[in-house]
Amino acid sequence: MPPFFVPPGKTDDARPLHRLPFLVMMGTLTRCHPLEPRLMIFRPSAEDVLLVVDVQNDFCSGGALAVPEGEAVVPVVNALAERFQTVILTQDWHPAGHVSFASRHERPAFSTIDLDYGTQVLWPDHCVQGTDGASFHPALHVPHAQAVVRKGYHPEIDSYSAFLEADHTTPTGLTGYLRERSVRRVFAVGLATDFCVLWTALDAAKAGFSVAVIEDACRAIDLDGSLDRAWSAMREAGVERIESPSISG
Numbered sequence: 001m002p003p004f005f006v007p008p009g010k011t012d013d014a015r016p017l018h019r020l021p022f023l024v025m026m027g028t029l030t031r032c033h034p035l036e037p038r039l040m041i042f043r044p045s046a047e048d049v050l051l052v053v054d055v056q057n058d059f060c061s062g063g064a065l066a067v068p069e070g071e072a073v074v075p076v077v078n079a080l081a082e083r084f085q086t087v088i089l090t091q092d093w094h095p096a097g098h099v100s101f102a103s104r105h106e107r108p109a110f111s112t113i114d115l116d117y118g119t120q121v122l123w124p125d126h127c128v129q130g131t132d133g134a135s136f137h138p139a140l141h142v143p144h145a146q147a148v149v150r151k152g153y154h155p156e157i158d159s160y161s162a163f164l165e166a167d168h169t170t171p172t173g174l175t176g177y178l179r180e181r182s183v184r185r186v187f188a189v190g191l192a193t194d195f196c197v198l199w200t201a202l203d204a205a206k207a208g209f210s211v212a213v214i215e216d217a218c219r220a221i222d223l224d225g226s227l228d229r230a231w232s233a234m235r236e237a238g239v240e241r242i243e244s245p246s247i248s249g
């Protein structure tokens with residue numbers, strides 16, 4: 001488990017000291033972890049949101065686009081959600097024949113094509129609007145979630161990110177929602193680490209939020225090294241990589 005905070009003087013290339021401003025901004029660090037003094041404990045406030053990305057049947061075992069161990073995030077997310085006042089869920093929500101479906105292009109799943117907005121990975125048909133596959137995992141229990149952001153509903157544009165669709169231009173409306181709610185910090189969890197969680201975290205950072213990804217509440221697809229690339233990109237963008245024990249109730 002990586003430490004949440006490495007004091008100055010510690011050598012740990014993976015945990016750069018640019019984390020300090022994030023911690024200062026968090027403002028509500030409460031104490032050190034009793035078993036790991038370097039692990040800082042954080043108590044969420046009204047300025048924090050837990051953003052639960054795409055914990056849907058199609059991304060769990062038996063689903064059309066199953067992420068390995070995808071359903072393993074469910075109990076972790078349920079426990080985390082109890083510690084946040086503000087929780088938002090996202091839901092991949094495609095029309096039949098969506099541009100991201102390999103079947104539409106008669107190409108193999110997981111191959112790529114170039115679209116107007118860039119390279120698109122072609123996926124098996126998944127999360128089709130109104131299907132069981134698009135439903136949240138039945139064990140996901142977040143009754144106090146206050147909004148569900150559906151994404152990927154434009155037939156010709158995919159949307160990994162909860163903030164901007166894959167053309168990097170079309171907003172989902174989440175940035176405005178969070179700003180009106182006075183949210184400053186985004187804690188992202190869910191599926192999959194190296195696609196929807198990654199793009200969501202990067203766009204949240206670009207929008208000016210402080211962002212942390214809670215690693216043990218995520219699972220990855222890891223397509224040709226995509227997971228390593230995802231963590232590198234998030235680190236460069238100043239996104240924190242933490243573990244769920246860092247969040248207290």
Ligand SMILES: [Zn+2]
Nearest residue numbers: 092100127152
């Ligand atoms: Zn999708």
